Amino acid sequence: MAGLSLTLATAKSTLMNTQVQMQVTSNNIANAENTSYARQKAVLTTNLSIQTHAGWLGTGASVDSIIQMRDGYIEQSLLNSMSGESQYNTLTTQLTIAQASFSDDGSTGISQALGDFWDAWDTLVQNPEGITEQAVVYSATESLVQDIRATYDDLDALANTQLPEQMEGTTDEANSLLEQIAELNLQIMRNESSGYSANNLRDTRYQALKDLAEIVPIKFSQETNGSVTVSFSENGTSVTLVSGAQTNATPLQYNDGTGEVTFTAYDGGTTLTTDTVSGGELGGLMTAQDDIQDYMERLNEFTSTLIEQVNGIYNPTSDPAEPFVFTGSDAGDIAMSADFLDGLNSSELSDRALLISNLQDQEVSFTSSTTRFSDYLADIQSQIGSDIEDAETKVDYYEALRSELESQQQSVSGVSLDEEMVDLLKHQQVYQAAAKIINTTVEMLNTILDIS
């Protein structure tokens, strides 16, 4: 039978509910700036009614659960866009470093050294026996050799030392994140076995998934037990990296020798070895390494052709007893022969100097085209520029996509201070009303007591 004590109990539970709601609001406000946090909401359910002579009488409400506002589809799309943005950001950064290594605007670097090299031979034509003219040829040749080698060495260090180190680092980081996700899965499964959502653990796991997506492109799917399954796909093959609380000891392994990365499934059953990853920082690093190695090959081709052409003119019979201008075979080992101008008479020097100088106007056959040496150099730079321009365009695209998806994700999961303020007002008023009920009920009880 209903009575004032039931009213007091109902008002009390309202106060308790409101305190929980206030705490949820407070927690939301505390995490307002955290984009990995999904706003929470205390879900109230109406208590069972009791039957009275007047009918079914409500007994208030209680907090059923505290839920998170999430949209799995938008979150997966957001992770994809983050992988894309991270890949092309990394690529842009690395290629910009390679571009700076060339440091060649026609007035500096290899182009300038090449121009000085041709000019020196031109000047030698005017006075083949001149000490100054010969010194200029030696100096220009040495400068050209040094510039080519310095550029090649910079690119080589970038492609074959720095990038592999970074790839090693990123795979270690990815492994650590995968381990963390598996551990979080375990904790979430345990926590949620009681029927309550482990919201904070889910937020932490979502942050780990975002961090992982910035390294490698991943897919995740939500399981009914609260865990997520994380997988990686490339070239039509999919590898499950995390399932429940399981992951391999080293799910990602970078092979320095081949430049490939091996992805191993959580149970060790499936492996995928690839030299291309379509997304994430790892994908950007792998693409940058390929591109830079391509520039190195082109610089090698330029250098070997230069060596072949100049030496072919200077020592047409390839007589080992006679001097060559250059030694070595490519950009990695090109060097200047010592005192190569000695031993030739004035007439021979004049003839050969003119022929070497004429090389600058001649179209020479390279793998990709038949063109002049200077044009080939400009083409390498143009290629680097185009690659950076393409990567920057993709960064812009993925940035815009990420921004849009982040807005959508935040629209669902983000904390709006205005909304929280309105909720706060609402909770305050409910709390005040419940307190008023208690006050009134107590007064009524006192009235009864006074009568007696």
Add this chain to the structure above:
Amino acid sequence: MRISFAIAHQGAIREINRKQVDIDRLTTMLSSEKKLLSPSDDPDAWAAAMDLKQGLRAIETFENNIQFGLSWGNMTDLYLDRLSDLIMEATDIANSAITQGTDEEHAANVTMSEQIVKDALEIANAEYDGRYLFSGLADPSPSDLFTQDDATGAVTYNGDQGELKVRTGTNKTSIINLNGEDVFNYPADTPTTNILVELWSLREAIEAEDTSAIQTVLTNLDGALEHVQSQRSVLAVRLGDMKSQQEALDALSLSKANRLSELEAADTAELIILLQQKQTALEACLSATAMIDDLNLMDFL
């Protein structure tokens, strides 16, 4: 759509960053006065600019070579002019010697013809910039280019017939020298004698007062003079060609420099206007960001 607290601020920060990147880039362009700062700014324009720079460098080289060729040619012409004068002087002395003057006149003619032989040999061994003018491509150092046996008048040429060529245009070379054999041996098509030998013979004939021999040398000297003039004509054609080429290169250089400037140089006025636009946009961004804080329910409670 709900606008969360985080997304409103993230959006503001992103836009502020973008504007600041744009402003930084425009400021760099303004301070460097270049709109092409790296290949990625405009790969095609960069390649075109590199090509133009290469072209300008080559033109500078061609102009330097032409200058050298003109100096060499002018010096050669100067010596050939002196050689012509010597031959004419020798002709006058020969005519004077034929008229059988006094002993003093004879002695003077011998002395003058002796001097002409020496002067002509000096011309043959003339140098420019440390090189013999008439040695072809050979460098006979430390020997003289031309030596003459004082007893027989025989001349030894230690040079060759090499052509000294310099690059004066793309795939274009110009010959700038005349070799000693071509200059001093004549007639040009089938050389039978040498100017130095004829001048020595004149001195011998005058000394011996052999009018018949003097008469023969006189005839030969006419041919020598004509030969020297023809060599000067060859030289004049080459010099004229190089001068024309120099003018063409000047025009080409100007055209390439203009095109390079169009590709590479920043338009200061345009950049300043763009900078002002970006500054205004940044100010608007900052102002909007400040307003985000004001547009909050907390301020009204």
